[in-house]
Amino acid sequence: MRLKDLGERALLRKLAPLGYPLDAPLPPGDDAGGVWLGEEALFLKVDGFRYRDVALRGMGPFEVGFRGVAATASDLLCKMGRPLGFALGLFLPPEAEEELALGLVRGAAEAAGRLGAFLLGGDTNAGEEAALVVAGFAEAKRPLPRQALPGDLLYLAGDRWGRLGAAIFAHYQGVGLEAFPAIREAAHYPLPRLGLLALEGLLRGSLDSSDGLAETLWQLAELGVRVELEALPLYPDVVALAGSEERALAFVLYGGEEFEAVLVVPPERGEAVEARAREAGLPLFRAGRVVEGEGVYLQGVPVPRKGYDHFRP
Amino acid sequence: MRLKDLGERALLRKLAPLGYPLDAPLPPGDDAGGVWLGEEALFLKVDGFRYRDVALRGMGPFEVGFRGVAATASDLLCKMGRPLGFALGLFLPPEAEEELALGLVRGAAEAAGRLGAFLLGGDTNAGEEAALVVAGFAEAKRPLPRQALPGDLLYLAGDRWGRLGAAIFAHYQGVGLEAFPAIREAAHYPLPRLGLLALEGLLRGSLDSSDGLAETLWQLAELGVRVELEALPLYPDVVALAGSEERALAFVLYGGEEFEAVLVVPPERGEAVEARAREAGLPLFRAGRVVEGEGVYLQGVPVPRKGYDHFRP
Numbered sequence: 001m002r003l004k005d006l007g008e009r010a011l012l013r014k015l016a017p018l019g020y021p022l023d024a025p026l027p028p029g030d031d032a033g034g035v036w037l038g039e040e041a042l043f044l045k046v047d048g049f050r051y052r053d054v055a056l057r058g059m060g061p062f063e064v065g066f067r068g069v070a071a072t073a074s075d076l077l078c079k080m081g082r083p084l085g086f087a088l089g090l091f092l093p094p095e096a097e098e099e100l101a102l103g104l105v106r107g108a109a110e111a112a113g114r115l116g117a118f119l120l121g122g123d124t125n126a127g128e129e130a131a132l133v134v135a136g137f138a139e140a141k142r143p144l145p146r147q148a149l150p151g152d153l154l155y156l157a158g159d160r161w162g163r164l165g166a167a168i169f170a171h172y173q174g175v176g177l178e179a180f181p182a183i184r185e186a187a188h189y190p191l192p193r194l195g196l197l198a199l200e201g202l203l204r205g206s207l208d209s210s211d212g213l214a215e216t217l218w219q220l221a222e223l224g225v226r227v228e229l230e231a232l233p234l235y236p237d238v239v240a241l242a243g244s245e246e247r248a249l250a251f252v253l254y255g256g257e258e259f260e261a262v263l264v265v266p267p268e269r270g271e272a273v274e275a276r277a278r279e280a281g282l283p284l285f286r287a288g289r290v291v292e293g294e295g296v297y298l299q300g301v302p303v304p305r306k307g308y309d310h311f312r313p
Numbered sequence: 314m315r316l317k318d319l320g321e322r323a324l325l326r327k328l329a330p331l332g333y334p335l336d337a338p339l340p341p342g343d344d345a346g347g348v349w350l351g352e353e354a355l356f357l358k359v360d361g362f363r364y365r366d367v368a369l370r371g372m373g374p375f376e377v378g379f380r381g382v383a384a385t386a387s388d389l390l391c392k393m394g395r396p397l398g399f400a401l402g403l404f405l406p407p408e409a410e411e412e413l414a415l416g417l418v419r420g421a422a423e424a425a426g427r428l429g430a431f432l433l434g435g436d437t438n439a440g441e442e443a444a445l446v447v448a449g450f451a452e453a454k455r456p457l458p459r460q461a462l463p464g465d466l467l468y469l470a471g472d473r474w475g476r477l478g479a480a481i482f483a484h485y486q487g488v489g490l491e492a493f494p495a496i497r498e499a500a501h502y503p504l505p506r507l508g509l510l511a512l513e514g515l516l517r518g519s520l521d522s523s524d525g526l527a528e529t530l531w532q533l534a535e536l537g538v539r540v541e542l543e544a545l546p547l548y549p550d551v552v553a554l555a556g557s558e559e560r561a562l563a564f565v566l567y568g569g570e571e572f573e574a575v576l577v578v579p580p581e582r583g584e585a586v587e588a589r590a591r592e593a594g595l596p597l598f599r600a601g602r603v604v605e606g607e608g609v610y611l612q613g614v615p616v617p618r619k620g621y622d623h624f625r626p
Contacts, residue, residue, distance in 0.1 A: 120347060
């Protein structure tokens with residue numbers, strides 16, 4: 001079957017178990033893979049993208065390199081992995097200026113440094129268009145898989161919800177982000193949250209949200225639960241840029257690329273999680289809960305499943 | 314400056330120090346990068362390539378995936394890193410059949426498994442042509458940098474020397490490898506040597522040879538020594554396929570892609586290294602020595618520096 005007919009998620013389901021260890025700290029298909037090394041888990045994660053697919057208006061090589069490390073780090077952090085280092089696999093047109101390569105690597109180094117980690121080299125290749133794979137590895141004392149039990153609370157960590165969707169919308173509308181500094185910052189420098197590590201030991205599970213919140217919640221529901229959203233974060237700047245609450249809501253549900261985390265919390269630990277997040281400076285939004293059943297609902301209304309598929313754009 | 318004018322090695326020299334840790338187990342620009350985790354070093358390495366650039370006649374997705382893990386593992390092993398796991402960043406045309414992706418990942422899993430390691434997932438993206446980045450990580454108790462002192466002995470580990478050059482030549486000549494099983498095996502399944510780890514503690518330094526032996530020896534000479542080759546391995550099948558000893562020698566010096574290691578050994582440890590390699594089943598060829606001075610010589614004759622540059626093919 002052709003990849004565009006099979007679809008990316010069906011392909012990944014087939015690929016994930018191949019060669020994966022039986023006693024791994026996280027199951028195959030989770031946000032990152034890993035092995036045990038003594039009593040610690042080590043995670044390895046790669047994330048790849050084409051330059052032209054992610055470079056929004058106003059973003060240069062520095063921002064694209066920064067975004068690359070952010071994307072990989074987000075998957076590591078939401079599994080309670082402390083990032084140690086990153087490496088870059090670059091495809092670059094031979095006609096390109098060296099500033100393209102230098103900018104990508106400087107931006108990647110900046111993001112790594114802000115996460116307390118390093119750039120550990122990379123590899124360059126000729127390519128017809130610029131593309132990038134960022135590999136990252138992390139250590140974790142208590143690896144956190146995707147899991148949920150009926151009754152658990154649902155939190156959204158971070159404050160970029162809807163802001164990336166808004167930035168992508170503005171890009172295609174030809175609108176600059178000068179009047180929307182928080183949206184611009186979220187789009188250009190989406191640094192994942194080291195503060196997530198402060199919640200170690202308190203969470204039931206977590207998922208990276210990069211494929212879009214709705215798709216992420218549907219993946220959560222596939223664990224065998226029903227997701228009941230009571231509210232979603234609607235920031236005033238996102239509503240202002242969207243022009244309506246309805247469109248702003250679509251940005252939150254379907255924007256993607258936030259590099260934030262969806263957290264699943266046992267109900268008796270909700271207060272402790274909120275307190276710990278406050279101390280760590282981690283924004284937290286209580287979005288609803290997980291119950292018995294199936295599907296994803298917002299105030300009782302079904303949330304359609306729509307997510308980005310690289311093979312069916 | 315354009316990348317094709319700057320050249321790949323000059324670019325990598327500029328990129329390597331960016332974001333690299335000061336107290337790392339290996340210096341920037343070595344075959345792999347790494348960090349200390351307690352008393353152990355952890356290495357991270359990526360290697361990327363386009364499918365069409367490496368798929369020789371008779372190689373399918375399985376062999377290309379296998380080769381990808383082999384390339385990354387070779388860099389880890391020659392630094393005395395025991396591979397733990399690998400992850401794949403795939404760019405695939407949406408029109409491609411799923412067998413392409415499945416074959417690549419199955420081949421990668423096979424190579425990882427033969428090295429006692431695992432596949433820890435990956436990422437898929439649309440691309441105009443199939444391309445692959447393989448990330449790998451490894452643990453090392455005694456990281457081995459590129460280093461050499463005048464008087465040291467020079468060994469070539471493994472038995473693929475010249476065989477990849479021969480396979481590439483056969484590919485472009487339209488010659489099949491049915492009559493050359495060892496060359497075919499070296500080209501299709503170039504598994505790096507776990508046996509290198511048996512030499513831990515005995516070596517002065519080592520380098521991965523994937524850019525071609527001559528280029529690798531020139532990089533060794535750049536450490537501030539002169540490389541004096543007394544002999545090179547000329548296997549009968551390589552000479553037979555080449556049609557002359559002269560061309561066979563060119564395959565050995567300029568073929569590249571062997572995923573074998575060049576070892577630098579203090580003279581008093583030569584016998585111990587040879588004995589340990591014999592026990593571990595690691596083929597070893599004593600090629601010469603390192604002395605004061607500069608440049609690379611074969612029986613007194615200068616060896617020209619020619620190596621593959623991705624931006625100047």
